[in-house]
Amino acid sequence: MEGAKDLKRLSLTPQARLEHLDPIVCELWHLKQDLLEKLFKRFFDKKSSSEPGTLSHLKTILKKSDVNGKVKSNFRAHSDFINLIITEMIVEQAKEFVTNGGFDNLVPDNITAATKGTKTRVRDEVMNKFMNMYMYNENDNDTTRETSTEPDELYNYCCQLCQWGLHFMALDNTASEGDIMRVIPNLMKCIPFLFSHSKLSKYLVECLDVILKCKSASTLTRTRILEGFFVNRKGGVGKNVEADLVQEHFVRNQKELIRGLGANKTDKAILRVTGAANAISHILEDLDTNLKIPTRRGHHSPDSNEKDISAIRQCFREIHPFKVTPGRKCSKFKFGTPEFKVNTEQLLSSLETIIQRISNGLVADEDDEEQ
Incomplete structure (x- = not known):
């Protein structure tokens, strides 16, 4: 769309120059879809169905x-x-956390009779220890964590999968709640995930573009950008959806109606x-709805039930x-550490290049796979 506006820049009227289409920002549902696709490319392999704990194995268990993918x-x-x-x-992390003494020296015996402030402090300390234990906290410098010369590949795989999956769930929750305060932090968190797949990722550029536009825009324009990301078509708390998803349904x-017109x-008929x-x-x-006709679906996708949950927990x-087990293998996925990391120097260098191109009004390069 930015390229189309550049081509129309010398038109005679504001409408012909597409000035009413401003600002142009990324689409959150498509970003979420792209992140999920990259997650499956990183953690899903059909050949790993025989390795317990992998996505392919769990998919096979649940049929x-x-x-x-x-x-x-x-x-x-x-x-x-x-x-x-x-x-x-x-849930499994929480069980291991409790088994390994995660509450030791943190929760007093009389916690039920403690004041609200004490309960809040204890809760924060326990959660901080839990987050540090499974590498959810950024810039974690915990030097007391045990290390081994023989990595536990399954443990590393599951920890990194949780870090990716939890961010995807955060995007989903932000959309349903329509929480505009979490949009920019979520986009910033998306950048290293997208960069790890390709430094020419289309949605990496889109995330930076939105962040820069919100930073440089006035308060009114910034609010208009953020509020325009979500739509609540039917009302109710937690019933918001991404605006671009609604537009996809409209298209x-x-x-379908155009196809029904025939040859x-x-x-005029199309309009x-x-x-x-x-x-x-x-x-x-x-x-x-009145005739009780079920919705037609192209794929059979039953909701998860208690049987599925029991199978996963078992x-x-x-x-x-x-549970860290040095030397445990996960042959299809060779993750050296349980913490998801990217090369910081390469990331900063790529971001500087992309920001410079965006500032100059140029469309950044995109990976062929992303187009």
Whole structure:
């Protein structure tokens, strides 16, 4: 879109110059989809289905045939699968934390009778210790953590998977709550994840572009940008969705109506039918609801149930993925450390180059895979 505005810069009227399309920012749902796709490329391998604790192995246990690593073809199935796995992994981390004496010397015996301030302090200390133990805290300089010459590859794999998955869940929660205060921190946190896949990532550039625009914009413009990311179509707390997802549904409805016109359709007919796309869609939805016609889906994606949760917990209790076992192998994934890291010097160098290009009004280079 920025390139289109550059081409129209010498037009005679403001409308022809597309001045009303400002500011142009990234689309959060597409960013979330891209992050999930990169997560599966990093942690999902069909050949690792025989290795307990990996995503492919857990997918096989749950018989999720629609989870195949192709996120764009079935986003919902992959999203639900990751949310379930990461939630149960955090539960397993909490169990190991308690087993290893995570509460020792932190929780007094009479905690139930303590004041509110004492309970808050103890809670913060316990959570900080838990976050440090599993490398969730940034800039963690804990030198007391045990190290081994023989890395535990499964432990490293699961810890890094949790760090990626928890950020994906944070993006999901931010959208549902419509929390504009978390948008910029989430975009900043996305940068190293996207950079680890490719320094020419399209959405890496988009994240930087939004951050720079919000930083340089006025308070009113900044608020307009952030509030424009989310839409609440039906009302209710926690019922927000990304604005670009709503637009995707709108475009889909338009395409279905245009396809129904058949051959030899005129421009006037297309404009007339697409102008009523939303109204027609609502009428059809209400009709299906009244007639109790189930929604047609291209993929069978049943919701997770207690049986799935029990199967995952039983698997984790057998292998103890978060109990450090030096020398334990995970042949398809060779992660040297449990903490996700990127080369800071290369990251800063790439960011400086991208920021310079954005400041000059140039479209940054993109990876061919991202286009």
